[in-house]
Amino acid sequence: MTGEQPVLVVGATGYLGGQVVDELLSRGKRVRALVRPASDAGKLEAKGVEVARGDMLDVSSLVAAMTGVDAVISTAAGYTRNDRNAEAIDTFGNANLAVAANLAGVPRFVLISILTCDQTPQVPHFWHKKLAEDKLEELGVPFVALRPGAFFDQIARMGGDPFEKGRIIWLGSKNIPLTFVLSSDLAGYLADAVEADIAAGERIDIGWNRPLSMLDAAGLASGHTDKNVRVMATPTGVLRAIGKITAKFAPLMVDMASMAAWFDTGRYVADTRRQAELFGPVPTPEDAISRLAERLGH
Template identity: 75%
Template sequence: MAEDLPVLVVGATGFLGGQVVDELLKRGKKVRALVRPGSKAAKLEAKGVGIARGDMLDTSSLIAAMTGVSAVVSTAAGYTRNDKNAKLIDSYGNSNLAVAAKYAAVPRFVLISILTCDQTPQIPHFWNKKLAEDKFEELGVPFVALRPGAFFDQAVGMGGDPFSKGRFVWLGSKDARLTFVLASDLAGYLAAAVDADVADGERIDIGWTRPVTMQEAAGIAARRAGKPVKVMSVPTGAITGLGKATAKVLPLVGDMASMVAWFETGKYVADTARQEQVFGQVPTPEDAIGRVAERYGH
C-alpha cells in the first residue's frame, strides 16, 4: 500500500531538508534520504531513515532512489551551497529530478520553489526554479510547488543571537517591504504537502499575513526582547559592485545582488490565500518573530 512506502527527501542533510525529515517522521511517515556519496548519514540513520546514495547530476542514481516511494520532497538548492556545481544543480540537476520522477512514476513530487520566480529572469537561481516547475509540468509529473519568501530565521540568525546583540544584519534597504517565512514553518508545509488536497501543478505562495520591512521586523523584535534592536544594512550598490568585481571568482554574488534589487521593488510579496486554505492559519509577523525570539531564550 502507498502509505507503507517511504517518502524520499532530496536535500535531507541540509538546513531545511533535515527539518522536513523530522516533520515527516512526526507524521508517522517512513523516510528515505538521498545522500551524496561520501556525505555522512549517521544522524539520519539513527532516526531510522533509509539512505539512498546518489547525486542530482546522476539521473540513474535518482531513478534508483525514487523507485518504490509514495512521494518525493526536494529542498535541494545549489545556490545556497555556493560550490563549483551550484549552477549545474539548480539547472541540470532540477531537470534530472523531473526526468527521474517521470521514469520512476512518482505519485507526487513536492518541490520547493521561490516566490515570484516566474517574474524574475534576471535572478538566475529564481528563474531556474521557474524552469524546474515548467519541466515537471511538461513531463506530466504530478507535482506541487511551494513558493516561499525570504527565510527570516536564517537571515537574522547568522552570527549568533541577534536579540542579545541588539541588531539584525540585512542586505539592501531596511525599508523595503517583502514577504518572509520561517524555515521551520516551511518544513511543516512541505511535509504536509505530501498528502494535501491540491491539484497537480499547483504553485502556492508561502509567507506571513503581511509583508514587512526589516526595520518593522526589528521593532517587533525590540518589543519582544525589551531592548532596542537595530538594523545593520549593506547598501544595494555595495553588493552590486562586489558582484561585478568578483564575477569570475564568486559568480553567485551577482545573483544575490539581483535578488536584493528585486526585494527593493516591493513586488516580492506573497498572496497567502491558498496557503491558508491548504495548510491552515497563516502566521503573523508578530507570532513568527516571537517564536524566533523564544528559540534564543527571550
C-alpha cells in the same frame, strides 16, 4: 498514494531538509533520504531514515532512489552551497530530478520553489526554480510547488543571535515591505503537501499574513530583548559594485545583488489565500518572531 511506502527527501542533510525529515517522522511517515556518496548520513540513520546513496547529477541514482516511493520532496538548492557544482545542481540537477521522477512514476513531487520566481529571470537562483517547475510540468510529473518568501530565521541569524547581538544584517533597503517565512513552518507545509488536496501543477505562495520591512521586523524583535535591535543594511548599489568586482571568483554576489534589487521593488509579496486554505491560519509576523525568539532562548 497508499501511505505505506517511504517519502524520499532530496536535500535531507541540509538546513530545511533536515526539518522536513523530522516533520515527516512526526507524522508517522517512512522516510528515505537521498545522500551523496561522500556525505555523513549517521544522524539520519539514527532516526530510522533509510539512506539512498546518489547524486542529482546522476539520473540512474535518482531513479533508484525514487523507485517505490509515495512522494518526493525536494529541498535541494545548489546556490546555498556556493561551490563549483552550485549552478549544475540548480540547472542540470533539477532537470534530472524531473526526468527521474517521470521514469520512476512518482505519484507526487513536492518542490520547494521561490516566491515570484516566474517574474525574475534577472535573479539566477530564482529563475532556476521556475525552470524546475516548468520541467516537471513538461514531463507530466504530478507536482506541487511551494513558493516561500525569504527565510527570516536564517537571515536574522547571519550576524549571530539577533536578540543577543542587537542587530540584523540585511541586503538592500530596510524600509521596503516583503514576505518572510520561518523555515520550521515551511517544513511542516512541505510534509503536509504530500497528502494535501492539491491539484497537480499548483504553485502556492507561502509567507506571513502581511509583508514586513526589515526595519519593522527589527522593531518586533526588540520587544523580546533588552536591546534595541538595529538593521545593518548594505545598499543594493554597493552590492552590485561588489558583484562586478567578484563576478569571476564569487558569482553568488551578483545573484545576491540582483535579488536585493528585486526586493527593493516592493513586489516580493505573497498571496497567502491558498496557503490558508490548505495549511490553516497564516502566521503573523508578531507570532513568528516571538516563536523564533523563544527558540533562541529569549
